[in-house]
Amino acid sequence: MRKLSMEELNRLTVADFKNTRKFPLTLVLDNVRSLHNVGAAFRTCDAFAVEKVWLCGITGRPPQREITKTALGSTESVVWEYAPTTLEALQQLKAAGYQLVAVEQTTGSVPLPAFTVTPNQPYALVMGNEVFGVDDEVLALCDAAVEIPQFGTKHSLNVSVAAGVVLWHFIGKMTANALSETAQ
Numbered sequence: 001m002r003k004l005s006m007e008e009l010n011r012l013t014v015a016d017f018k019n020t021r022k023f024p025l026t027l028v029l030d031n032v033r034s035l036h037n038v039g040a041a042f043r044t045c046d047a048f049a050v051e052k053v054w055l056c057g058i059t060g061r062p063p064q065r066e067i068t069k070t071a072l073g074s075t076e077s078v079v080w081e082y083a084p085t086t087l088e089a090l091q092q093l094k095a096a097g098y099q100l101v102a103v104e105q106t107t108g109s110v111p112l113p114a115f116t117v118t119p120n121q122p123y124a125l126v127m128g129n130e131v132f133g134v135d136d137e138v139l140a141l142c143d144a145a146v147e148i149p150q151f152g153t154k155h156s157l158n159v160s161v162a163a164g165v166v167l168w169h170f171i172g173k174m175t176a177n178a179l180s181e182t183a184q
Contacts, residue, residue, distance in 0.1 A: 014077045022051035023174055024122035025167065026093060030086040030138055031057040031129040032159055039070025040160035041127070046074035048167045053078055054093075054124075056086040086138045090124065094141070098124040102142040103166050104134040105155070109145040112166060117173035125166055127159050 012020065027045055032038055038060050045053050055061050061082050062068065062075040083089035090100055099121055102109075117123070126142060128134035133156075139145065148157060148165050157165070 014073070017046070017049075017077045018079075020049065022049045023171055024120070025050045025170055025174075026052045026054060026098065026122070026124045027163060027167070028054040028086060028089055028093070028124050028126045029056060029059045029159075030126055030134055031132075032059045032127065033130055034159075035060045035064055035066035036070045037130065037158065037160040039067040039072075039075075041163050042067070042071040042074040042078050042080070044160065044164045044167060045078045048171050050167065051079065053080040054083060054086075054089040055080055056083045056089050086126070086135060087141060090126070090138065090141050093124040096122070098122045099144065100124050100126065100142040102126045102128070102134045102139050102145040103147070103162055104128060104139065104145050105147045106139065106145045109147040112146045112148050112169050115144070115146045115169075117170055119174070123170060125163070125170070127163050130159055 025048070027041060027050055029038060029041060032041075038055065042053060060067055062071070062080070067075060081089075083092075094100060099118075101115075101123055103125060126134055126138060134142075146166065148162060150157070
């Protein structure tokens, strides 16, 4: 066994990536304070071909050294937009037909593995502030909330780690749905 070379990995150029089909997923960062978390979210969105990242409120925006350092160039490949408030971004997304899903522990949240991902439905996944989570006004606008089952002593994951877990789940469901539709 050996590691694959860069040539063997056959990575897309930024220009080619921008022209590829993306999954109907948008990541919304609701007042995320850590620039390293923002950069990590960009990198994850590039890896999973997410169509867009919304940076809302106090969430940092490129170009900033801490974002760039963690993003490793993905701020150039992933489309992003800034909104002064998360509510403004979500209202636009809702009007465009997105299902708004908060990643938060709530009285009505569904464990992530039990959440049904509908084929061809665009989703906006809302990630909250590292200390306060998804804002209550933002939660009120969401169509659903999912939470990642956890079995240790902590009750939360780092926001960028949680984004990776949730995006991986949604991509897995979307690709499984696409494969089953192709087989029919």
